[in-house]
Amino acid sequence: xxxxxxxxxxxKSYTRGKEKISIFDKLTMRIEEGDFVAIMGPSGSGKTxxxxxxxxxxxxNKGEIEFDGKRIDNLSEGQLTxxxxxxxxxxxxxxxxxPILTAAQNVELPLLLTKLSPKxxxxxVATALKIVGLEDRAKHRPREMSGGQQQRIAIARAIVSDxxxxxxxEPTGDLDRTTADEILGTLQVLNRDLGKTIIxxxxxxxxxxxxxxxxxxxxxxxxxxxxxA
Amino acid sequence: xxxxxxxIGAVTALNVRSIPQRAWMSxxxxxxxxxxxxxxxxxxxxxxxxxxxxxxxxxxxxxxxIRSGSNAELNSVVSRDQLTILSSGPGVMQRASRPLASGELxxxxxxxxRSTNTKANMPFRGIGAEGLALxxxxxxxxxxxxxxxxxxxxxxxxxxxxxAGFGFGETVRIRGSxxxxxxxxxxxxxxxESELWADVAVTQSLFNRPNAYQTMRVQLASPEAVAPFKTWxxxxxxxxxxxxxxERAYYARQASQSNQFIVIAWVLGILxxxxxxxxxxxxxxxxxxxxxxxxxxxxxxxFSGWAAFFGTMVEALALSMMGGILGILIAFxxxxxxxxxxxxxGFTQLVFKFDLSPPIVIxxxxxxxxxxxxxxxxxxxxxxxxxxxxxxxxx
Numbered sequence: 001x002x003x004x005x006x007x008x009x010x011x012k013s014y015t016r017g018k019e020k021i022s023i024f025d026k027l028t029m030r031i032e033e034g035d036f037v038a039i040m041g042p043s044g045s046g047k048t049x050x051x052x053x054x055x056x057x058x059x060x061n062k063g064e065i066e067f068d069g070k071r072i073d074n075l076s077e078g079q080l081t082x083x084x085x086x087x088x089x090x091x092x093x094x095x096x097x098x099p100i101l102t103a104a105q106n107v108e109l110p111l112l113l114t115k116l117s118p119k120x121x122x123x124x125v126a127t128a129l130k131i132v133g134l135e136d137r138a139k140h141r142p143r144e145m146s147g148g149q150q151q152r153i154a155i156a157r158a159i160v161s162d163x164x165x166x167x168x169x170e171p172t173g174d175l176d177r178t179t180a181d182e183i184l185g186t187l188q189v190l191n192r193d194l195g196k197t198i199i200x201x202x203x204x205x206x207x208x209x210x211x212x213x214x215x216x217x218x219x220x221x222x223x224x225x226x227x228x229a
Numbered sequence: 230x231x232x233x234x235x236x237i238g239a240v241t242a243l244n245v246r247s248i249p250q251r252a253w254m255s256x257x258x259x260x261x262x263x264x265x266x267x268x269x270x271x272x273x274x275x276x277x278x279x280x281x282x283x284x285x286x287x288x289x290x291x292x293x294x295i296r297s298g299s300n301a302e303l304n305s306v307v308s309r310d311q312l313t314i315l316s317s318g319p320g321v322m323q324r325a326s327r328p329l330a331s332g333e334l335x336x337x338x339x340x341x342x343r344s345t346n347t348k349a350n351m352p353f354r355g356i357g358a359e360g361l362a363l364x365x366x367x368x369x370x371x372x373x374x375x376x377x378x379x380x381x382x383x384x385x386x387x388x389x390x391x392x393a394g395f396g397f398g399e400t401v402r403i404r405g406s407x408x409x410x411x412x413x414x415x416x417x418x419x420x421x422e423s424e425l426w427a428d429v430a431v432t433q434s435l436f437n438r439p440n441a442y443q444t445m446r447v448q449l450a451s452p453e454a455v456a457p458f459k460t461w462x463x464x465x466x467x468x469x470x471x472x473x474x475x476e477r478a479y480y481a482r483q484a485s486q487s488n489q490f491i492v493i494a495w496v497l498g499i500l501x502x503x504x505x506x507x508x509x510x511x512x513x514x515x516x517x518x519x520x521x522x523x524x525x526x527x528x529x530x531x532f533s534g535w536a537a538f539f540g541t542m543v544e545a546l547a548l549s550m551m552g553g554i555l556g557i558l559i560a561f562x563x564x565x566x567x568x569x570x571x572x573x574x575g576f577t578q579l580v581f582k583f584d585l586s587p588p589i590v591i592x593x594x595x596x597x598x599x600x601x602x603x604x605x606x607x608x609x610x611x612x613x614x615x616x617x618x619x620x621x622x623x624x
Contacts, residue, residue, distance in 0.1 A: 110530050
């Protein structure tokens with residue numbers, strides 16, 4: 001397997017008033033293509049900051065971040081935006097669907113960043129909705145769907161442009177156990193059958209079991225790693 | 230480029246379609262813009278109506294003779310001898326072997342305004358036998374012209390609309406004399422519709438102004454004949470101290486009064502626009518704040534800051550446009566075409582109509598757009614600068 005991500009000596013800190021708060025100090029890690037990684041850790045351990053760095057929504061102060069063999073840490077804001085659109089699908093804890101758009105319109109959003117024709121966009125949306133099993137809900141608005149269905153729509157939105165990488169920020173944090181298991185099962189299918197690399201931040205040990213391996217973060221360092229059962 | 234247009238279209242549609250979620254704030258912003266536009270239009274239409282009425286009153290081929298330095302007819306004097314000399318000037322048209330000229334006397338009389346039930350000045354004009362012929366746009370629509378040498382008057386239709394007690398057939402008492410109203414005339418869009426007309430000789434007699442004239446109107450062969458007529462008069466020592474200009478030029482000069490209304494329109498309009506602007510900015514900042522998770526989500530997905538900026542701008546412009554259209558509708562319903570009156574240059578009431586012409590309406594739309602543009606610009610920048618971070622998307 002080739003490395004999809006390679007982080008070398010990454011440093012990240014914030015300044016609050018006169019105080020400098022260090023999140024990562026020389027963090028080094030690798031994530032292989034096709035991996036499904038759960039990242040766990042207490043609040044403030046740097047989970048979301050790591051996800052921001054991996055997703056190109058934040059920049060490191062120092063160090064190198066390579067994606068698919070190319071550095072992304074030195075890209076400009078605009079280049080990072082384009083990179084995200086082409087390579088990353090995001091799945092949020094609270095789904096983050098646009099309430100006034102239908103399911104299909106929500107799923108179509110990332111495709112508006114491409115040069116695809118409207119017809120091709122419609123076809124891709126239909127395919128994505130079929131993968132998550134909600135093709136019959138295409139014209140429904142988020143408020144007309146359950147939490148689990150909304151998260152499936154969010155997953156369809158994340159995969160519709162066929163990115164290599166899915167970044168999930170507490171994807172089951174707002175769902176009951178049964179629904180959470182369904183969503184995690186869907187993520188497993190995307191990883192196993194479609195080869196998507198998935199990095200999932202979670203507090204839920206049960207959820208982490210769906211990943212191939214779990215990384216534990218504490219105060220900006222990985223303290224242990226384990227393979228899923 | 231196509232992608233950016235797609236992004237802008239999508240974000241704009243999101244913003245505009247979510248306006249109902251911020252209904253009250255949006256309505257307040259729309260109403261503020263609407264009131265601003267309505268007030269601006271009120272004064273601009275007032276100024277436009279006044280200008281059109283005054284400027285539209287004169288003819289190019291009628292020479293107007295007044296005393297030099299007189300700003301208005303009331304403080305002008307032309308003697309009977311001068312009248313006689315001027316009647317024989319070059320280019321003066323004849324009718325039935327008589328010069329087509331009219332010596333006129335304007336006096337002020339009281340009338341009761343219908344709208345306020347208070348007294349106001351009305352212009353009472355004594356005109357010569359050819360006075361009606363010199364005013365080509367004037368038609369007697371009811372009754373007949375007054376008979377020379379009689380206590381009869383004809384009344385402008387505009388004056389009847391504004392003042393009580395001057396209906397056709399009525400007898401009115403003015404300065405101790407009874408006058409019979411024998412006719413009503415119309416002269417659309419001119420100052421004449423605000424006047425009472427009577428025989429100049431009777432007017433001189435009953436107002437105790439014997440042989441006094443203030444102005445003279447002379448029908449010339451063509452507009453080009455005004456200059457030679459003036460040159461001729463300037464060369465005659467008996468006509469020194471008189472100013473000769475075309476009737477249209479005279480009224481154009483009088484129209485400068487309407488500039489005051491234009492100044493008031495813009496001062497008030499701009500002051501109110503600042504208020505409306507504050508409302509628009511507030512609404513748009515609120516819009517950006519309530520959509521911060523949406524904006525962050527779109528930015529994370531890969532939408533550019535430009536899309537967020539333009540989306541906010543278009544929302545602001547849409548709200549302002551709605552306010553502008555509402556303001557224009559209010560103006561059309563409330564006062565377009567309505568008759569009003571103001572104190573004219575002769576200290577008399579001048580009746581005219583509010584005139585919402587297309588250029589004025591376009592001015593109002595531009596004003597609304599300016600409010601929208603400025604109101605959306607800074608919130609748009611805030612939206613564009615919002616960082617695409619997961620913490621913001623989770624709020």
